[in-house]
Each structure stands twice: as C-alpha cells, then as structure tokens.
Amino acid sequence: MDILVCISHVPDTTAKINFTADGSSLDASGVQFVINPYDEFGLTKALHIKEAQGGTITVLNVGGPETEPTLRKALAIGADKAVRINATPTDAITVAQNIKNHISANAYDLIICGQESIDYNGQQVPAMVAAMLRYPFVNACVGLDLNGSTASTKAEIDGGHASYSNALPMVIGGKKGLVEEKDLRIPNMRGIMSARSKPLSVEDATSGEAPTKSAAFEKPAGKAAVKMVEPDQIDELVRLLNEEAKAI
Amino acid sequence: MSVFVYVEDWEGALKKASFEAVSYAKTWADMLSVPVIALVSASANDAATLATYGADEIRTFDAVKSGFGVAEQVSALSQGAKGLVVAGTNFGKTLAPAVAALSGGALSTNTISEPLQSSPLQVKRGAFSSKGIETIELDATFPIISFTPNSIGIQERSASGAVSSVDATGSDLMGLVEKSVTTGKIALPEADVVVSAGRGLKGPENWGMVEELADVLGAATACSKPVSDIGWRPHSEHVGQTGIQVNPNLYIAVGISGAIQHLAGVSASKTIVVVNTDAEAPFFKAADYGIVGDAFEVVPRLVDALRAFKAAQ
Numbered sequence: 051m052d053i054l055v056c057i058s059h060v061p062d063t064t065a066k067i068n069f070t071a072d073g074s075s076l077d078a079s080g081v082q083f084v085i086n087p088y089d090e091f092g093l094t095k096a097l098h099i100k101e102a103q104g105g106t107i108t109v110l111n112v113g114g115p116e117t118e119p120t121l122r123k124a125l126a127i128g129a130d131k132a133v134r135i136n137a138t139p140t141d142a143i144t145v146a147q148n149i150k151n152h153i154s155a156n157a158y159d160l161i162i163c164g165q166e167s168i169d170y171n172g173q174q175v176p177a178m179v180a181a182m183l184r185y186p187f188v189n190a191c192v193g194l195d196l197n198g199s200t201a202s203t204k205a206e207i208d209g210g211h212a213s214y215s216n217a218l219p220m221v222i223g224g225k226k227g228l229v230e231e232k233d234l235r236i237p238n239m240r241g242i243m244s245a246r247s248k249p250l251s252v253e254d255a256t257s258g259e260a261p262t263k264s265a266a267f268e269k270p271a272g273k274a275a276v277k278m279v280e281p282d283q284i285d286e287l288v289r290l291l292n293e294e295a296k297a298i
Numbered sequence: 299m300s301v302f303v304y305v306e307d308w309e310g311a312l313k314k315a316s317f318e319a320v321s322y323a324k325t326w327a328d329m330l331s332v333p334v335i336a337l338v339s340a341s342a343n344d345a346a347t348l349a350t351y352g353a354d355e356i357r358t359f360d361a362v363k364s365g366f367g368v369a370e371q372v373s374a375l376s377q378g379a380k381g382l383v384v385a386g387t388n389f390g391k392t393l394a395p396a397v398a399a400l401s402g403g404a405l406s407t408n409t410i411s412e413p414l415q416s417s418p419l420q421v422k423r424g425a426f427s428s429k430g431i432e433t434i435e436l437d438a439t440f441p442i443i444s445f446t447p448n449s450i451g452i453q454e455r456s457a458s459g460a461v462s463s464v465d466a467t468g469s470d471l472m473g474l475v476e477k478s479v480t481t482g483k484i485a486l487p488e489a490d491v492v493v494s495a496g497r498g499l500k501g502p503e504n505w506g507m508v509e510e511l512a513d514v515l516g517a518a519t520a521c522s523k524p525v526s527d528i529g530w531r532p533h534s535e536h537v538g539q540t541g542i543q544v545n546p547n548l549y550i551a552v553g554i555s556g557a558i559q560h561l562a563g564v565s566a567s568k569t570i571v572v573v574n575t576d577a578e579a580p581f582f583k584a585a586d587y588g589i590v591g592d593a594f595e596v597v598p599r600l601v602d603a604l605r606a607f608k609a610a611q
Contacts, residue, residue, distance in 0.1 A: 063539050063559045067429035076426075087540045142405070143398060168427050168539060171408050177395035181366055186471045189365075189392045192533065202475075206534055208308070208388045208487065210479030214472050226540060231527045261404030261437040265420055268431050270565065276572075276582050281591030284603045287571070290587060292607065295569040297491075297548040298515065 051105030051196070053096045054158040056149060056175070057124055058086035058167035059117035069267040076169075076267070085120055088164025088225050094235060095194060095228040096162055097128045103196070105159075106130045110152060112137055112145045118250065125245035126237030132248070137255030141262045142170075146178035148255050153183060158219060160201070165190050165223035173223070180221035188214055192227025300335045301327040302376040303353070303383040304368075306390065307342035315385035315447040315488055317351050322412065322443065322450050323383040324352025324457070329416040330380055333457075337375055340463065349459020351452065356461045365389060367468030369396030374466045376401075379440065381419070386444045387487065394444040403440035410449040410545075410566070427539045427562035447488050448545050449566070486537070489518035491548045492567070494537060496522035498553015498574060498593055502530035507597045508552065514604045520544065522554045538563035552593045556581025573597070 061067065062082040070077050085093070096107045109124040111117050112135045121132040135152060139145045153161060161180075166173035173189075180187030192211075193204030196218075203214045203222065222228075237245070279287045291298045303323035305316040320336055327334045333354035338345045339361035348356050359375060361368050372393065376382050384394045386407060398405040411422035414433065419441045425432040436442075486492065493512040499505065505519075512519045519535060526536035537544050539562040549567035553574060554560060561584050564570070572585040573596050582588045589596055 061426070063427075063562075066558075067426045069430065076430075142395070143402075146395075146399065170425050170432070171427060171543075173391050173407055174395040174398070174405060177365070177392050178399040181369060181396040181399035184366075184469075184471065186364075186473075187366060187392065187396075188472075190388060206388065207477065207479075209485035210477065211534075212477045213475040215475050216471075216473050226536075227533050259437075261398075261402070261439070262406065263435050265433040265435045267425070267433075270428065270431055273570075273584060273586065276585045276588045278582075278588045278590065281589050281596050281599075284596070284599045287587060287589065287600070288603045288607050291548070291569070291571070295548070295586060297569040298604070298607070 051099060051103055051160065052158045053099065053105060053107050054153065054161045055089065055093045055096050055107060055109045055124070055129065056161065056163040057089045057093070057109050057111045057120060058164065058169070059083050059111060059113055059120040060086045060167050060169040063087060063168065067269070069269070073266040073268060074264070083120060085124060086164050086167045088166060088168070090234055091226050091228045092162035092164055092222070092224040093124055093127060093129065094233050095224065097235070098229065099196060108133060108158070110135065110149065112139045112148050112255070114138055121250055122245050123237060125248045125250070126241040127235050128241065130248065132250040133253055134250065135253050135255050137257070141260040142172045142174035143178060144258050144260055146175045146182060147258060149175065149179050150182040151256055152253065153179070159199070160218055161185070161221045163221065163223050165225050176221055176223035183221070186216040186220040187223070188220070189223040191222045191224045194222065194228055299378065299380050300333045301330065301381045301383065302335050302337060302379045304372050304393065305336050305338040305342070305348060306385060306387060307339055310341055310343045312342055312344060312347065313385070313387065313488070314452070315387050317452045318447060318450055319383050319385040319445070320348050320351040320353050321453040322445055324453070324455055325412050326381060326383065326416065326443070329413060332380055337372060346459060346461055349457050350454050352455040352457050353459045354457045356459050357464045358461065359464050359466050362468040362470050363474055364470050364472040365392035366396050366472070367470050369393050369400055371466035371468040373397050373400045375464060381440070382442045384442065384444045386446050390444055394442055398442055401440055403442045404436040405442045405444065406434050406436055407444040409443050409445040412450060424566065428543065428565050429562055446545060448490070484516070484518040486518045486520055486535070486542050486544060489544070489546050491515045491517035492520050492537070492544050492546045493517045493550045493552070494520035494522065494554060494564070495525070495552040495593070496554030497524050505531070507601065510601050511550070511597055514601055514608065515548070522560055551581060552597060554581060555579045556584060
C-alpha cells in the first residue's frame, strides 16, 4: 500500500493572525508553523494503515524551503519519505496541478489530504486533484476502512452521513473522525533522530498562469463592547435580541 | 452570455442556500447587464419558484449522483458563461473545485461578499479561519463563486424564469452505499440560529435543556471541541477552527470559555450571546450580549422567556 499524504504548512491554531502593513500578505513574524490539523488526522490514519498491513507513506508539500521543518516533523511522526515541490503556493489550481503531476509520475494507491488548510480555507485542492486524475473523491471523510484494493469510506454530508465503497486509487479530503484526537502522535526522540536520515527530495514545480490572485488582506472588524445582562433579567435579554439585534 | 447558478436540492426540496445562490447570481448579473440561468436537477420540485429570486431561465437536467459527475454536467452546461455561482454547502464544496479543474475556471471559495467590482471581478472571502478577510481577484475567463451560506442573504427579485430541460452526461465514479440523515435536525452550516454548549454543562446528561432551548428557537445544536473529544456529543456538532464553521444570525454559547480556536469557527455569527459562570471568560470579549451566571439557572429561564415571547407574537 503506497500512501501519499499531502501536508500544508500553516500557522498554529493558537496563532494571532496579523497582516503586513500594506495588507499584501500574512505577517509571519512570531508565528509558529505546524502541520495543518486536518492533515495530521490523515497522516495518523496512514500510520494506522501501514501498521496493519505494511506499505510506505510519502508526505508531500508544495512550498518553499521554509516548509521543510514541517515535513521533517511528519517524518519524525512516522512517514517514510518526504517530497517538497518547490513553488510558492499562491493559488489552488497550480498547487493541485503540481500534486497531480507528482501522482501521475509515482503510482499511489491512496491519496489522503486534509479537507482544507486552516490558512486559506479554500477546500479546493483535494477535489481538484481528484478531478484532474478522474479518481473517486470523498470530502469531509470521517471514516476509512481498506479491504484489499477496496475502500469503504464514511463522509459528512449536510445533516447526516453517506457511505461509499470504491476501488483504489482514490483521493480523500479528511478530518477528525478518520482517527480521534487521542490517536495523534507527538514525535519522540527516536523518531526525530531517524527523521534526519529519511529522504526529503525537492522536485521542480510546473508553473502556470494563476487564475486568482490576492488583492489585499484585512482583519475582521472588531465587535462593539459586550452588553451585560443580569441573570435575573432574562426578559431584558429577550427584548434586546428582538428589538436591538433583530435576531429573534 | 449569462451568469449561471447551480441550484442544489435535497430529496427534491430546494435548499435555502439555493435561493441565496440565485440571489447572488442576480446581483452579479445585474452588474454585468446579463441574464441569470439556473441549472437544477430534474428531481427538484418547484424549480419554477427560482424565478422569484431572479432566475431569467431555469434549465433542468438529469443530475447524476457523484460530485464529479455533476461537475462534468455543470461544466458542459455552463460553457461560454460569464460566471458561475455555487452555494458552499457540503456538496457545493466538492462540486465547485471539480468544475474549476475541468473548465480551467478561476474559483473563490468561502466567499462572504457580493462582487466588490465586476471587471475584473473582486470579492471578499474568509481566510485564516475567520481571523482574516482576503480580497481576491478572479481571472475573467470563467470566474466561479462558491459562497458561505447565510453570509449574503436572500433577495426576492422576480424574473420571467422560463423552465426548459437540457441534456448533459456525467460519469459516476462513486459507489454510494447508503445515505443517512438525522431527520428532524437542522443542518449546522445552514442554521439561522445555533445553540452551543461546552464543558460548563458538566456532563452529557445535561444536554436536555440545550436541546429544549434549540427547539424553542428552531436552532441547530452544537458543541465545543473538548465536549466532542470526550464523546459527550458527536463530532458532527463540533464547531470551531477544526470543526464546522458557522455564521448564523444568532449564536448562543453556554458554558464555553471561548478559546481562540472556538472563536475562529463562530466569530462570523451576526449576534453572539454568551452565558458563563466565569466573568473573565474570553468569550465575553467576542460577544454582543453576556450573562454571568449558572447555565442550570439561566437556560431554563431563557427557555421560559422565549416561549412567552413566541406565544405573544
């Protein structure tokens, strides 16, 4: 079982987000970068599959050299090799095209992505990669069982769940539920040492004309000060919600 | 040359987000002085009602089951369009990127504004889990907008809305085994009102009053991450940065302290009410209305007060 896990390099969930003074990009100073949480569930699922039935796990990131520590962390957690496609990821379709090219040149049985990255929240790349390859695709995937070359998956849909059964290869946009929070692994010393000698290869990117570009970033407008209501004045809260907020 | 809009139905019923999608398409099409053409599955009932929201033409097609297959159909049916609008529902999130990949379109997902300008097209979209807003510019060839449901609103603007049927083929890559829907429950991402609770409720057995409050308000129920991690509530109710992101008109948080990851998932809500015993809970800083008090006293009182309010209406 050859599994590709696509990894985004994103600001930590607790990071305060600021933009450069001209609003053109994220101000990365003082920001800690981590493996995208959605991808971490996918990586852990890949480890479970490998431990149950063998195989290799390749982690891939489309990004600059600054993302290599994140790939090394994935190696320390247990991936076998890492690939960095050397490009600045500015739009989803170019990232997807590069991932698709890598997959076409290396046969994988299963491609696990997180359903979205917590930086640009596009939720685009996994579906694009699948469409380009004409592979089956399950988004918001919260369950995956393999039986030979057949995958049974469970996905969140609006108001419920759907189950699918498909022949591999396929692409998954995963989230918590693939594995649980408690299953996530922290790299241990042995993992960190062995990660140093695991292969991390850099591949050239194909460049295309990006169909979208960022014009500006801003922070959301702050809220006005909270209005406090006494716990024995609930009728007043109902009045405010009705007359002032027009929320009920 | 038209603005196309893909209209989603659920078991034949048109979704609220679909009316919002047609409204969006109408606003955009008016900026471009072109008509709106709605693409809708032949299985949808009352497709003609889309005219109320501004559809100049309504074209029905035999939609296949898989997102990829529908993407093939929508790509084929919207060839030559000025643009395409898709609601960012669970299905829309699979559909829109596949259409972009197949057609070479420029896609903005998580869009939270109407077009700021139409040429070149610029819109605002949520980024960094609602901690930032990005203004994005889309290439003119085939711009595609997937918007966050509830972020734009529905507008009634009637148009002629002639209904016709069209043909398109789509392949079915997915082996669907079964669909199960929790009946009687309101889907979280589309809910107008969300009632959410956290560890302050002390145990899963105390959720009855949360459900009661949700019931009075016609709200969906939600929870914080710790509560879903310890298994008091299902993962599908977890709102926050790594859970579901919501933007209802009203979000009521009971016994949730308001960690930065939780706020990221709910801060786009229009009105936020926070009930917490701890006056120092960070959530109060992000709230519109706050009550420092015990959930076990405040929530039942709120249920009674809302019942009385609804009865008087």
